[in-house]
Amino acid sequence: MTAATSSHTAGPLSNVADTAAPPFDSRSLRDVLGTFVTGVTVVTTLDEGGTPYGLTANSFSSVSLDPPLVLWSQALSAPSHPVFRAAERFAINILSADQVNISNRFARGADRKFEGIAVRAGLAGLPLLEGCAAYLECRKVTSYPGGDHAVFLGRVERFERTPRPPLVFGGGRYLVAEPHDLGTFSIDLGIASLARVQAVRMASAAITRLATDLDETLGLGVWGNQGPTIVRWEPARAPVSPNLRTGLVLPICTSATGICFAAHLPGELTDTLVRRELMAAPENGSIFEAAVAAARWSGVARLVATPDFSDMYGVSIDALSVPVFDRTGTIALTLTAIGHAGRLDASPSGRLVTSLAGCAESLSTRLGYVRPQYSGDQR
Numbered sequence: 001m002t003a004a005t006s007s008h009t010a011g012p013l014s015n016v017a018d019t020a021a022p023p024f025d026s027r028s029l030r031d032v033l034g035t036f037v038t039g040v041t042v043v044t045t046l047d048e049g050g051t052p053y054g055l056t057a058n059s060f061s062s063v064s065l066d067p068p069l070v071l072w073s074q075a076l077s078a079p080s081h082p083v084f085r086a087a088e089r090f091a092i093n094i095l096s097a098d099q100v101n102i103s104n105r106f107a108r109g110a111d112r113k114f115e116g117i118a119v120r121a122g123l124a125g126l127p128l129l130e131g132c133a134a135y136l137e138c139r140k141v142t143s144y145p146g147g148d149h150a151v152f153l154g155r156v157e158r159f160e161r162t163p164r165p166p167l168v169f170g171g172g173r174y175l176v177a178e179p180h181d182l183g184t185f186s187i188d189l190g191i192a193s194l195a196r197v198q199a200v201r202m203a204s205a206a207i208t209r210l211a212t213d214l215d216e217t218l219g220l221g222v223w224g225n226q227g228p229t230i231v232r233w234e235p236a237r238a239p240v241s242p243n244l245r246t247g248l249v250l251p252i253c254t255s256a257t258g259i260c261f262a263a264h265l266p267g268e269l270t271d272t273l274v275r276r277e278l279m280a281a282p283e284n285g286s287i288f289e290a291a292v293a294a295a296r297w298s299g300v301a302r303l304v305a306t307p308d309f310s311d312m313y314g315v316s317i318d319a320l321s322v323p324v325f326d327r328t329g330t331i332a333l334t335l336t337a338i339g340h341a342g343r344l345d346a347s348p349s350g351r352l353v354t355s356l357a358g359c360a361e362s363l364s365t366r367l368g369y370v371r372p373q374y375s376g377d378q379r
């Protein structure tokens with residue numbers, strides 16, 4: 001027994017436990033912690049006289065759902081620390097992506113942080129900054145010492161979420177939060193190249209904003225191994241169908257997305273699919289050819305009362321689709337709007353068409369596409 005005990009205490013674990021941790025500087029630790037990407041908040045409160053105070057913090061975290069608890073931490077050296085230590089309530093303003101200036105303002109120790117900023121009153125008069133992604137109004141439960149910081153624990157009494165995307169911070173800089181919902185699906189589609197994935201991410205962020213602005217259901221399409229494929233949907237407040245499915249492969253001849261690809265892709269990529277579909281439904285041939293010609297001329301593929309959605313989702317829809325080009329002039333993506341038949345504004349000068357086309361043009365430019373310029377008669 002004694003020998004066994006002696007053997008155990010002399011083992012590798014004992015050596016590890018006895019080894020002193022190497023020294024490090026706080027700046028290096030801060031850099032490592034900065035690799036953990038967070039949202040950005042402004043925490044606000046009132047002093048006893050009703051004067052508003054606020055500071056930028058990304059130390060915010062959820063703690064519990066039942067009861068609803070959150071926490072955040074503040075440096076003991078912060079000028080506003082005595083106010084927050086004494087306050088009974090605080091509000092967490094989760095900043096939106098376009099509030100970098102608000103974050104920078106409240107990160108400074110200057111006075112008059114609230115000057116010129118739209119603010120509304122929350123519970124007990126707590127200052128809520130207009131334009132945020134979300135709000136949590138809290139009653140302070142307690143605070144704990146945490147080295148050179150104090151950790152505040154609060155119980156959520158009221159919360160609000162808005163459609164605005166959140167501001168993100170990591171690695172010492174502001175970032176843009178973009179959904180990553182492709183996963184292994186991107187490999188199955190044959191779109192796993194870095195350039196294509198970057199284009200999809202860029203376009204995903206764009207249609208999220210556009211769908212909110214237009215209140216229309218928008219889809220992001222790519223040319224996959226099986227043809228036109230929707231890799232993202234952004235539904236309107238009243239979506240066309242609750243069952244819009246990512247990964248939906250659309251027909252090339254009877255969908256606006258398919259017609260858009262057919263109008264701009266080389267024939268060797270599309271001809272096999274076109275022939276297969278028209279062999280099954282030859283009556284669609286003339287309609288398809290006219291739609292492709294119109295899409296090439298106008299830049300917008302239009303399809304009225306798309307039958308395939310009726311079969312899949314039990315609704316008849318109208319659809320518009322516009323191309324996004326990469327730096328080589330190749331169609332990389334499509335932006336597609338769908339709506340119940342007869343209710344989608346397909347007029348060339350309407351807000352939907354001009355906004356969709358403008359978004360596609362902006363994305364094309366960001367991908368390096370330069371539209372060819374007509375030079376006129378050179379004789």
